[in-house]
Amino acid sequence: MCTYVTEKSATAGSGKGAQGWFPLTSTTVYFDHPVHAQTDHSLNLDFVNPDRGPSARVAVELTAESAVNLVEAIARVFTQVSSDVTGVDQAGAQRLLAAAESLRATTAAR
Incomplete structure:
Protein backbone atom coordinates (compact mmCIF):
# COMPACT_ATOMS: atom_id res chain seq x y z
CA MET A 1 0.00 0.00 0.00
CA CYS A 2 1.35 3.43 -0.91
CA THR A 3 1.33 5.97 1.89
CA TYR A 4 1.96 9.13 -0.12
CA VAL A 5 3.11 10.72 3.17
CA THR A 6 5.74 13.27 2.18
CA GLU A 7 7.50 16.08 4.05
CA LYS A 8 9.87 18.65 2.59
CA SER A 9 12.53 20.42 4.56
CA ALA A 10 14.86 23.31 3.79
CA THR A 11 18.40 21.97 3.98
CA ALA A 12 21.80 23.63 4.30
CA GLY A 13 24.71 21.29 3.73
CA SER A 14 26.59 19.42 1.02
CA GLY A 15 26.05 16.16 -0.80
CA LYS A 16 28.33 14.10 -2.98
CA GLY A 17 26.94 12.80 -6.24
CA ALA A 18 28.38 11.29 -9.40
CA GLN A 19 29.89 14.65 -10.40
CA GLY A 20 31.34 15.50 -6.99
CA TRP A 21 30.22 17.71 -4.11
CA PHE A 22 27.33 20.14 -4.45
CA PRO A 23 25.36 22.36 -2.04
CA LEU A 24 22.08 20.92 -0.74
CA THR A 25 19.02 23.15 -0.54
CA SER A 26 16.18 20.78 0.34
CA THR A 27 15.30 17.30 1.54
CA THR A 28 12.21 15.28 0.74
CA VAL A 29 11.31 12.64 3.33
CA TYR A 30 8.70 9.98 2.66
CA PHE A 31 7.76 6.49 3.81
CA ASP A 32 6.76 4.40 0.85
CA HIS A 33 7.89 1.68 -1.54
CA PRO A 34 11.64 1.84 -2.18
CA VAL A 35 13.17 1.78 -5.64
CA HIS A 36 16.16 -0.35 -4.70
CA ALA A 37 16.15 -1.43 -1.03
CA GLN A 38 15.03 -5.02 -0.46
CA THR A 39 12.04 -4.27 1.78
CA ASP A 40 8.33 -3.65 1.22
CA HIS A 41 8.47 -0.07 2.55
CA SER A 42 11.31 2.25 3.49
CA LEU A 43 11.98 5.71 4.82
CA ASN A 44 13.26 7.52 1.76
CA LEU A 45 15.41 10.64 1.90
CA ASP A 46 16.14 12.69 -1.21
CA PHE A 47 18.77 15.37 -0.57
CA VAL A 48 18.68 17.76 -3.54
CA ASN A 49 19.56 21.05 -5.11
CA PRO A 50 16.92 21.54 -7.83
CA ASP A 51 18.77 24.54 -9.30
CA ARG A 52 21.61 22.19 -10.27
CA GLY A 53 19.42 19.72 -12.18
CA PRO A 54 18.61 16.04 -11.66
CA SER A 55 22.22 14.99 -11.05
CA ALA A 56 22.37 17.10 -7.88
CA ARG A 57 20.60 14.46 -5.80
CA VAL A 58 21.58 11.98 -3.13
CA ALA A 59 18.89 9.36 -2.48
CA VAL A 60 18.78 7.11 0.60
CA GLU A 61 16.33 4.28 1.34
CA LEU A 62 16.32 2.98 4.93
CA THR A 63 14.41 0.20 6.62
CA ALA A 64 12.23 1.47 9.45
Whole structure:
Protein backbone atom coordinates (compact mmCIF):
# COMPACT_ATOMS: atom_id res chain seq x y z
CA MET A 1 0.00 0.00 0.00
CA CYS A 2 1.35 3.43 -0.91
CA THR A 3 1.33 5.97 1.89
CA TYR A 4 1.96 9.13 -0.12
CA VAL A 5 3.11 10.72 3.17
CA THR A 6 5.74 13.27 2.18
CA GLU A 7 7.50 16.08 4.05
CA LYS A 8 9.87 18.65 2.59
CA SER A 9 12.53 20.42 4.56
CA ALA A 10 14.86 23.31 3.79
CA THR A 11 18.40 21.97 3.98
CA ALA A 12 21.80 23.63 4.30
CA GLY A 13 24.71 21.29 3.73
CA SER A 14 26.59 19.42 1.02
CA GLY A 15 26.05 16.16 -0.80
CA LYS A 16 28.33 14.10 -2.98
CA GLY A 17 26.94 12.80 -6.24
CA ALA A 18 28.38 11.29 -9.40
CA GLN A 19 29.89 14.65 -10.40
CA GLY A 20 31.34 15.50 -6.99
CA TRP A 21 30.22 17.71 -4.11
CA PHE A 22 27.33 20.14 -4.45
CA PRO A 23 25.36 22.36 -2.04
CA LEU A 24 22.08 20.92 -0.74
CA THR A 25 19.02 23.15 -0.54
CA SER A 26 16.18 20.78 0.34
CA THR A 27 15.30 17.30 1.54
CA THR A 28 12.21 15.28 0.74
CA VAL A 29 11.31 12.64 3.33
CA TYR A 30 8.70 9.98 2.66
CA PHE A 31 7.76 6.49 3.81
CA ASP A 32 6.76 4.40 0.85
CA HIS A 33 7.89 1.68 -1.54
CA PRO A 34 11.64 1.84 -2.18
CA VAL A 35 13.17 1.78 -5.64
CA HIS A 36 16.16 -0.35 -4.70
CA ALA A 37 16.15 -1.43 -1.03
CA GLN A 38 15.03 -5.02 -0.46
CA THR A 39 12.04 -4.27 1.78
CA ASP A 40 8.33 -3.65 1.22
CA HIS A 41 8.47 -0.07 2.55
CA SER A 42 11.31 2.25 3.49
CA LEU A 43 11.98 5.71 4.82
CA ASN A 44 13.26 7.52 1.76
CA LEU A 45 15.41 10.64 1.90
CA ASP A 46 16.14 12.69 -1.21
CA PHE A 47 18.77 15.37 -0.57
CA VAL A 48 18.68 17.76 -3.54
CA ASN A 49 19.56 21.05 -5.11
CA PRO A 50 16.92 21.54 -7.83
CA ASP A 51 18.77 24.54 -9.30
CA ARG A 52 21.61 22.19 -10.27
CA GLY A 53 19.42 19.72 -12.18
CA PRO A 54 18.61 16.04 -11.66
CA SER A 55 22.22 14.99 -11.05
CA ALA A 56 22.37 17.10 -7.88
CA ARG A 57 20.60 14.46 -5.80
CA VAL A 58 21.58 11.98 -3.13
CA ALA A 59 18.89 9.36 -2.48
CA VAL A 60 18.78 7.11 0.60
CA GLU A 61 16.33 4.28 1.34
CA LEU A 62 16.32 2.98 4.93
CA THR A 63 14.41 0.20 6.62
CA ALA A 64 12.23 1.47 9.45
CA GLU A 65 14.62 -0.03 12.01
CA SER A 66 17.62 1.65 10.37
CA ALA A 67 15.77 4.97 10.31
CA VAL A 68 15.05 4.70 14.05
CA ASN A 69 18.71 3.80 14.66
CA LEU A 70 19.73 6.92 12.74
CA VAL A 71 17.38 9.18 14.71
CA GLU A 72 18.78 7.76 17.96
CA ALA A 73 22.37 8.25 16.81
CA ILE A 74 21.71 11.85 15.78
CA ALA A 75 20.03 12.54 19.12
CA ARG A 76 22.93 11.00 21.07
CA VAL A 77 25.44 13.17 19.21
CA PHE A 78 23.46 16.33 19.97
CA THR A 79 23.32 15.41 23.68
CA GLN A 80 27.12 14.96 23.77
CA VAL A 81 28.29 18.03 21.84
CA SER A 82 28.10 21.47 23.40
CA SER A 83 25.19 23.65 22.34
CA ASP A 84 27.79 26.38 21.74
CA VAL A 85 29.00 24.27 18.81
CA THR A 86 25.71 22.80 17.52
CA GLY A 87 23.24 25.57 18.26
CA VAL A 88 20.92 22.89 19.69
CA ASP A 89 20.16 23.42 23.37
CA GLN A 90 20.66 20.45 25.69
CA ALA A 91 17.00 20.36 26.72
CA GLY A 92 15.99 20.06 23.06
CA ALA A 93 18.61 17.39 22.47
CA GLN A 94 17.34 15.41 25.47
CA ARG A 95 13.73 15.67 24.18
CA LEU A 96 14.87 14.39 20.78
CA LEU A 97 16.69 11.47 22.42
CA ALA A 98 13.66 10.64 24.60
CA ALA A 99 11.42 10.70 21.53
CA ALA A 100 13.82 8.44 19.63
CA GLU A 101 13.99 6.00 22.55
CA SER A 102 10.20 6.00 22.80
CA LEU A 103 9.98 5.26 19.10
CA ARG A 104 12.46 2.41 19.55
CA ALA A 105 10.37 0.95 22.38
CA THR A 106 7.23 1.17 20.25
CA THR A 107 8.78 -0.51 17.22
CA ALA A 108 10.45 -3.21 19.36
CA ALA A 109 7.10 -4.13 20.89
CA ARG A 110 5.62 -5.02 17.48
